[in-house]
Amino acid sequence: MDILxxxxxxFSRFLRAFFKKGRTRIGIYGPPNAGKxxxxxxxxxxxxxxxxxxxxxxxxxxxxxRRREGVTISNTNGESITIDIVDTPGVTTKIDxxxxxxxxxxxxxxxxxAREATEGVAEAMHWxxxxxxxxxxxxxxxxxxxxxVNIMMVGIIESRDLPVxxxxxxxxxxxxxxxxxxxxxxxxxxxxxxxxxxxxxxxLYEMMIERFG
Amino acid sequence: MIQGVQLDLISEERLARLTSMxxxxxxxxxxxxxxxxxxxxxxxxxxSSRLIEMTMxxxxxxxxxxxxxxxxxxxxASGGFFARLLGxxxxxxxxxxxxxxxxxxxLRKDRDxxxxxxxxx
Numbered sequence: 001m002d003i004l005x006x007x008x009x010x011f012s013r014f015l016r017a018f019f020k021k022g023r024t025r026i027g028i029y030g031p032p033n034a035g036k037x038x039x040x041x042x043x044x045x046x047x048x049x050x051x052x053x054x055x056x057x058x059x060x061x062x063x064x065x066r067r068r069e070g071v072t073i074s075n076t077n078g079e080s081i082t083i084d085i086v087d088t089p090g091v092t093t094k095i096d097x098x099x100x101x102x103x104x105x106x107x108x109x110x111x112x113x114a115r116e117a118t119e120g121v122a123e124a125m126h127w128x129x130x131x132x133x134x135x136x137x138x139x140x141x142x143x144x145x146x147x148x149v150n151i152m153m154v155g156i157i158e159s160r161d162l163p164v165x166x167x168x169x170x171x172x173x174x175x176x177x178x179x180x181x182x183x184x185x186x187x188x189x190x191x192x193x194x195x196x197x198x199x200x201x202x203x204l205y206e207m208m209i210e211r212f213g
Numbered sequence: 214m215i216q217g218v219q220l221d222l223i224s225e226e227r228l229a230r231l232t233s234m235x236x237x238x239x240x241x242x243x244x245x246x247x248x249x250x251x252x253x254x255x256x257x258x259x260x261s262s263r264l265i266e267m268t269m270x271x272x273x274x275x276x277x278x279x280x281x282x283x284x285x286x287x288x289x290a291s292g293g294f295f296a297r298l299l300g301x302x303x304x305x306x307x308x309x310x311x312x313x314x315x316x317x318x319x320l321r322k323d324r325d326x327x328x329x330x331x332x333x334x
Contacts, residue, residue, distance in 0.1 A: 093265055094279025094314035095272055111274045118269040125266045146322050148282050152261045159258035 023070065024212050025084045025131060029124065029157075030138035031149050032059035032090030035169040039138060039195040040087035044068050046201070052087050058103045060117035062089050065127050073205050081213040083134075088127060089120030091149055128156065134163045134212045141168040141176035141192065145184035154185060163211050165204075168192040172199060216333045218316065219248040228252060233260045237267055244313050245277050247334050255284045255306030281317040283327045284309040 028036045040052045053066050066087045074080035095117050100110035128135075135157050139145055157164050166185050168178035172194040182190045191207055193200040221243055228236060237260060243250045256264060268280050285307045310317070310329060321328040 091265065092279070093268055093282055095269070096278040096314070097274050114272070114274065118272045122266045122269040125262050129262060144322075146324075148284065148319075148322075151284065152258075152265070152282075156258040156262050 023082055023084050024133045025067075025086055026134045026136060026208070026212055027065075027086045027088055027124075027127060027132040028136045028138060029088055029091060029128065029153060031140070031147065032092055033057070034090065034138040034140045035195045036090065036138050037062050037087050039136070039167070039169065039193075039201075040066070040068075040085055042195055042198065042201060043073070043085055043205075044071060046205075047071050047073055052085070058100060058105070058113075060090060060095070060100075060113060060120065062087060063113070063116040063120035065089065065120070065123055073208055075206055075209055079209050079213065081209050083208075083212060086127060086132065088124040089117065091121055091124055091153055093149060095121070128160070132162065135165070136208075137164055137166045138169050139166065139181050141170050141178045141181060142173050145181045150184075154188070158187075164188055165207055165211050166190045167195075167204065169195050172197050218331050218333050219246075220251065221248055222251045223253065225253040228254060233257075233263065236260060237264050240264065240311055241267060241271060241280075244280055244311055245271060247313055247316065249310065249312040249317060249331055252309040252311070255309035257306060277313070279314040280311055281314045281319065281329075282309065282311045283319055283322060283329060285324065285327070 028040050030036050037053050037055045041055070044050050044052045048068070048071060050068070052068050053062055055061060068085045070082055071085050072080055072082045095114050097107070097110040097114035100113050101107060105113065137150075137154065137157065139150065154164070154166075166181060166188050168176075168181040168190055170176055171178055171192045178190070178192040189207060189211065191200065191204050193204055195201070223239075231239065236256065240250055240252075241264075264280075271277050272279055310327065312331065316332050316334060318330045318332075319327070320330050
């Protein structure tokens with residue numbers, strides 16, 4: 001990011017904070033099947049009563065970024081933030097349609113899904129470069145956090161000077177090891193949740209107000 | 214005929230002479246030809262972002278399925294007064310291995326060790 005862009009972003013953040021105007025656009029990023037859409041649905045449902053998109057065990061169910069505008073999150077102290085939630089396709093460096101046929105999809109459907117997924121990943125990267133003010137980075141706590149895509153994505157987010165919250169998701173599963181995620185990214189706040197069961201999401205909302213407000 | 218995999222080790226000096234797009238194009242052309250590329254110094258975050266995006270554009274069914282890429286977590290370097298003033302962090306990129314996703318597999322990785330396995334096509 002060049003210096004002018006960085007100055008413009010800082011200035012815009014300063015103005016937003018000073019006048020309390022404008023909405024912060026928070027992108028939910030992470031590798032495929034980390035639980036991004038499950039969390040996006042939970043946030044939107046908890047604060048608007050609506051939902052954002054379908055979820056599936058087949059990777060790359062979300063192949064287009066979906067945005068819900070004007071979600072207001074508040075706490076018991078009367079503090080609140082109004083944000084746009086952007087649920088993004090899972091980021092990866094490889095997509096092979098054969099992976100989808102293993103879930104029972106016909107070849108034609110798997111090829112279409114793979115093509116849409118590649119477009120979705122490119123779109124997610126574009127959003128991150130142009131249109132995102134803060135990031136919730138979702139990780140499956142049962143998997144290795146040192147996967148290259150996580151190292152790269154956290155590096156990209158840091159280079160853009162965006163506030164980030166790292167979420168160790170799926171702590172309801174027996175293999176979950178959120179401590180590994182904390183040790184992988186000690187420079188960032190990490191919160192452990194189960195998006196599926198709603199465990200600890202109130203603490204996540206509190207951190208979102210503090211981090212993105 | 215002897216089966217093998219071409220390995221290209223690209224020096225920091227050579228990388229420094231290339232623009233971001235030239236670097237990305239060089240990497241993708243090599244990897245799509247089935248070669249493994251080792252960069253003495255890795256890509257910047259901006260270049261990584263563009264590499265992911267361009268890789269996605271090159272993926273085709275029954276053809277190129279993407280890249281496998283491994284590097285160590287970046288070390289953060291001091292950026293000096295003006296960089297701090299502007300909020301700029303300047304992580305130092307480190308040795309990076311990139312190859313075709315269907316040929317390069319990571320066996321083990323931690324903060325100071327990358328162990329990978331390469332197969333011929």
